[in-house]
Amino acid sequence: MKKDSVFIYSDSLLSYRFSDHHPFNQHRLTLTIDLLKELGAIQTNDIIVPRMASDEELLLNHERSFIEAIKLASSGNLSKEKAEGFGLGTEDTPIFKGMHEASAGLVGGTLTAVDYVLQGKANHALHLGGGLHHGFPGKASGFCVYNDSAVAIKYILEKYNARVLYVDTDAHHGDGVQGSFYDDNMVCTLSIHETGRYLFPGTGNVNEWGQGNGYGYSFNIPLDAFTEDDSFLESYRAAFTEIAEYFKPDVIVTQNGADAHYFDPLTHLSSSMETYRAIPRLAHELAHQYCDGKWIAVGGGGYDIWRVVPRAWSLIWLEMIGWPNVSGPLPENWLKRWQPKAPVSLIDQWDDPVDMYKPIPRKNDIEEKNRQTVDRALYIVRQQLKRNHQKNGL
DSSP, rough: EEEEEEEOOOGGGGOOOOTTTOOOOTTTHHHHHHHHHTOOOOOGGGOOOOOOOOOHHHHTSOHHHHHHHHHHHTTTTSSSSHHHTTTOOOSSSSSOTTTHHHHHHHHHHHHHHHHHHTTTTEEEEEETTOOOOTTTBBBBBBSSOOOOHHHHHHHHHHOOOOEEEEEESSOOOOOHHHTTTTTTEEEEEEEEETTTSSSSSSOTTTTOOOOGGGGGGGEEEEEEOOOBBHHHHHHHHHHHHHHHHHHHOOOOOOOOOOOOTTTTTOOBBBOOHHHHHHHHHHHHHHHHHHTTTTTEEEEEOOOOOTTTTTHHHHHHHHHHOOOOOSSOOOOOOHHHHHHGOSOOOOOOSOOOOTTTSOTTHHHHHHHHHHHHHHHHHHHHHHHHHHHHHTTTTT
């Protein structure tokens, strides 16, 4: 029997762990699934155990020499000099024991999600362990070893021959995924992120539209620092809806980093849970409008693992399963279980406090700058849609 939604998870995903003090902390997965269980929103039969990606599958996007280097690093047998050439052993992406197995497991989770959706076993699939969008074919970068989304999209192209719209709302530009499909017209990438002027990786400019066959299939909305909910969502809705009409995808893949939130320690945006309610709602709507519901969602960044990520990521699953709009207090048992272990005071409500931060002094300027960015980024789209409408007499 076809399920509406599946949740890809096993405790093996927690093994992707650089160190006890590294900001990328998969304990956020434990906190999220526990919150959903306390809410009564997820059952055992909703959870699908991920498989591990094979070397052949990793080779869809990664160089063999890189995969072999990761295997050597996993067992402590890669020299420091060679490691640096592959982006390993850095402050961002230090080497840890079992790195290959842990990383291939994350990729396998996204591939599991793909097969469930594109084989018709489920309409939607959520794999919060994925979303490592900075990995390149021959180099690790920005907390990311293998790029699960890029491997999965190439797997979709090879196995299912489907047009993929990839939408990335992480505060950091989805550079690795964009780079893998920059000259491919079967994949359209949209990244909405904080401008790279002050933030890693420094790419994702508005004029990065693709090249060769891929020209006009890569889109970036670099938002100004301190962007708030209204402007973030205005930009997101305009870009996503118009690009979906322009590209008409067969399947939508969304990367759901939760680091555009005001509390996130690594970024400079000012979103609240209002943004994280709206992001999956529009993805769900457009998946049914264009793709017969085919929607694969992965995780991504998110470094306030206590106050932000569990609520933001739970809202994706709740949207997928059509759970009534949640508000008010979080489950009391969840708060009692985790507050003693948290280094900060947990937010005890689904929504953020209205006085979470002081008014942004440049609010109007930021909003106008973001509108201009969207207009520039979507110029190609709007010209094509205009021609289509004229052709159809609309």
